[in-house]
Amino acid sequence: MNLEGKKQIWSSYQKDIAEDNYYYARSCIRQNFYPASEVTFLRILREELGKNIFDDPNHTTCTGIGYHSDIVPFDTIQTVIARHFALMTEAGLENIAISCVTSFGMYTEILDLWEHFPEQLEKIREYLYKATKREFNVPKNIAHTSDIIYKFREEIAQKAKYKLINKETGEPLRVVEHIGCHYAKMFPTKGVGGAEFPQVLSGMIESWGGNVVDYPERRHCCGFGFRNYLIQANRGYSVSNTKKKLESMKPFKPDFIVANCPGCAMFMDKWQYTLAEMEGVTYDENGYGIPVLTYEEMAGLVLGYNPWDLGLQTHQVQCESLLDKIGIEYDPKAKYLDKNGNQLPIPESPMNLKV
Amino acid sequence: MRNFGFSTTKSRTIDYEKIDNRLIRYVLENEPTFNACLSCGSCTAICSAGNLTSFNIRRLSLQIRLGELEHAHEELDKCMLCGKCLLECPRGINTRNVIMLMKKGLYMIEHESKENNDR
Amino acid sequence: MIDVLIIGGGIAGLETACSLQDLGYETVIVEKEKTIGGHLNDWDTLFPTHRSAAEVLEHYTEETRKRALTIYLNTYVISIKKQNDGIFEVQTSRDVVFHCKSVVLASGYQLFNAERKEEYGYKIYDNVLTSADLEKRLKNLQGEFTTPTGVTPKRIAFIHCVGSRDEKSGNHYCSKLCCVTAVKQAIHMKQLCPQADVFCCYMDLRMYGPGFEEMYREAQEKYHVQFIRGRLSEVAENANGSLQLKVEDTLAARPSRLQVDMLVLMVGMETAKSTELFAQSCGLECASNRFVKTKDHHIGSNQTNVDGIFTAGASIGPLSVFDTVNHAKSAAFAVNDYLKAMK
Incomplete structure (x- = not known):
């Protein structure tokens, strides 16, 4: 490369x-x-x-x-x-x-x-x-x-409390970036870095200390596809697309995925649960799945915001392994507290995807 | 495992890493002219069997190159071995022999896997 | 007064100059590079005989030497002006202005810049080469052939029509030589790495010249090169540095995924930037493919819309060495007719 x-x-x-x-x-x-x-x-x-x-x-x-x-x-x-x-x-x-x-x-x-x-x-x-x-x-x-966060990535880096670096090994984290299709595929000149090698997320990742994983199915659609997910009978197409991407990124052992599109973040996250329940497969080494973040959540972590204020507990794939890798301090007991400190119900654990 | 009312779809992508090349290798070793096929389709256009059945020698050749042997047996049975395709081929491929070799090779492969199963 | 000024010291220019000198005219060649021979300098072997490009180059060097041709190296043409008396004034990058009775454009072509096909990852993925890169690699080969990352290739793919017949690249036309070059290079790779699987991904195979079809057949029958009818849509890199290609097998009507250790992009030919510039300076008409337009496609392929300006070789479009030499010879006759009529 x-x-x-x-x-x-x-x-x-x-x-x-x-x-x-x-x-x-x-x-x-x-x-x-x-x-x-x-x-x-x-x-x-x-x-x-x-x-x-x-x-x-x-x-x-x-x-x-x-x-x-x-x-x-x-x-x-x-x-x-x-x-x-x-x-x-x-x-x-x-x-x-x-x-x-x-x-x-x-x-x-x-x-x-x-x-x-x-x-x-x-x-x-x-x-x-x-x-x-x-x-x-x-x-x-x-x-x-995401263009705006990209534009101010260096300003954010200067205020950063954490870097996208594995605390134990000192190595940069391996980050998969996923760009929504409608960001640049229709109008390559309207996206930072164009359509084939978009820079908008990789620019943030690199400025904040991480390494970008360029895996073979990087440009493939997340599988959202609108019609292909709205109708239950069609969801097999949607989940198969995500599976193709997850299989392709697995050998690179990514630490997390970051997406700039609402649908992509959602499907790459939630379909990991679906695939684990349907087929018993997970795409990390330990059975927890690969955490999926939005770029604001990634920025928030770097800036040292409380992970629970960032809403990471609402994700399907749980983020603690990532927080530990970066060395982010968090209170496990506060994970399901509401803003007034009252305990919220704790979600049921999936069958195959570890939490 | 849980059922969500849908399932993943098997990829239609041809993966050249995973092609079953046993039959095509056997045919090419014994009839090297078959290497020169251009997929022009003149064999299929003139085929007696193909006029009345779904037999398509060009498609079959391609399927065997890609290691798709599921329907090969049944397809091969449709050929009447009249040899018209042999007259027609612009590259001089002995298509009749290709068919015979496919039959033989397929028999050997089926036999072999049956023997393995019996063991 | 110079009779003929020839722009370009590749084989087209050299062949034209030799023929015109033999007919008794005073000729001058201007060449922008530091050496004569043009693209042939960068090529290892030529289709369809696999003969060494250096041999052809030696022939022209020898012919040039014998005739003591006047050649200005490191000199490029800035403008061509036809004066009222029919004499051409040619300005060059040196402080020399040439006056001549006729001009031959033998300025050839340039190769398509493969970086423009962003999705192919040229200059990003290490094991993606162009056909020209491969020729250089073969020319300088010592010992075993390896890919740029030092691997003995087990799988190699050649991609036809890179920057040709591609309106997205701005080139709607066929470069016609890449097909046979791919077949030649595929055979060469099979000879160097007999264990490797070699694929050619093509849209159409255009084996138009003598000996080309024979070579194609040899590639199929003797070397088992596999031809996949389909155009490459995207390249990505695997964890181990090999490449993943997405090509439809259009005969099977299915997408396919091909993992290769080395990818060779058969880059097409484009009109030389310099040709476009000085064509503008003298009102030369160019065709829709941006090469110089011939006055009459069938019986006047050396003439242009400007009397006294002629073409030789690939300034009119993609031409092989075979075509170029013939076109250059006929350019000499066309110039001869013109100069005789002038007297």
Whole structure:
């Protein structure tokens, strides 16, 4: 592996990422599955980096999941996204920071469409006005929230309490990075590092002390696939895709996986449980599975945030082995306490996946 | 093991590491002209059996190259050994002999595994 | 006054210069590199006979020496201007301005930069080579053949059409020589590493020249090179440094996964950057493949849209050594006709 070759590619795929003043577009599923990720993002931006970011209660789903599942028509999703632009405009902001990769793909695709077909933009302006009496400007800068963390990775590294290094051996942790398909595969120039060798997560990993694992099925889809998971009978496809990736990364003995897409983090995590229960297989050496983090959780760990405040207890594959490797201090008894210190019910243990 | 109402799908990917090459090796050793096949399909276009049944000599050749022997026996039985494909082949492959060697080779493989099972 | 200025000191330029000198014209060659011979310097053997490229090069060196041809090395052309009197003014990187009655573009081609196919990982994965890299490796080979990471290869794949017939690379055309080069190199690898499985992944096999089909058949029958009809879509590296390829076996209509120790990308040919530049300076028409457009495809392949500017060799498109030498010879006749008519 020659890093210089990758750097060559990276240099031709750097994009403009706004410095400050963002309108935050949240993700539907992240708020449910990894609820502290977005909170952590806001905390890092506001408390560590001193940025202005507006978290708007009027913001809704972009309907991307519905669109990709053939439920929501294209004109509808364009109008919903136009409404988000209107909210951004009303807030006096010009830069949009999008938490979800599917949303990011939709926003990017729609802006590209409007550029090529201005009459479509006019039509959507009219639809939105008729429905809501709102008007909008298209954003000056559009970034996925992982782009923003990437941009400020060195600032985060300077404030870091921990490094992505195995405390015992002193070796960098082996980290699998997984990029959501809709981040750069549709528009390679809109993703940091392009589509074949994206830099957005590997840049963070390297700045924070880890080593990136480049395994053969790195570019393969996580298996989410919308329709392929929404219908139970189709889920075999979804889980088979994840299995293909897990089998391919296993020989590299990764310490954890980090993803920049809500669906990817969820499926790479939860399907490990499913595969363990269905087929009795796990993809680490000790039967615990490979922990899967979002990039904000990874940043939060590096910054020394309490793992339970980061919501790591809500993951399927448990994170203690990783915390121990890095040497992060945590209180095992506090794992299932609510914010007032009351004990929450402790989840049942799976049959085959150790916790 | 738990049943979630779905299961993983077997990969359709051809894995060249895992190809069962016993039959193709036997055929090629005894009929080296078979190496020169271009998959042009003229054998299949002219095949008497293929006009009336699903027999496809080109497809069969390919399947055997990829080590897929499950349906080979049943497929080979459809050939009438008329030899028209032999006349047609632009590379001069003795296709009739290829069929005979496939039959022989397959018999040996089946016999061998039966013997192993009996043991 | 120089009769003919020849741009490019590869075999096309040398052959044209020799023929024109023999016809009694005063010729000058300008060559941008420090030595004559062009791409042939980098090649080990030539298809379809496996003869050494150095032998062909020696022939031209000898012919050049015998005729004491005037050659300006390390000199590249900046612009070509046709004056009102029909004389050409050629500016070069040296402080020399040439005046000549005619110009022959023998500026050849350049190889496709395989880094542009990002998904193939060239310059990232150590065991990914181009066809040109392999020739250099073979040329300098001492002892046993090993891959760049020092492994005796058990599996090798050749990928046809890298940067050819690929609109994503900006090249819609066929480079036509890569197919037969792959077959030649595949045979060579089988001779050096008889235990290795050698695969050629192709879209179409274009064995157009004399001796090519025979060579292909030899690769199949004698060397058991395996031909998979399908185009490579992606390369990745395994934990042990071997490579995983994703290619559809289109005849079986199934995706396939191929693990190899070495991957050879058959890079196509593109018009030389320099040709494009000086073509602009004198209003030369280029074809949709960016090579110089011939005035008449069938009966005027050395003429261009500018009277007095001729082409020899691969400045008009991908050509083999065989084609190049013939095209260069016919360039000499075309120039001769033009200069005779001028008198």
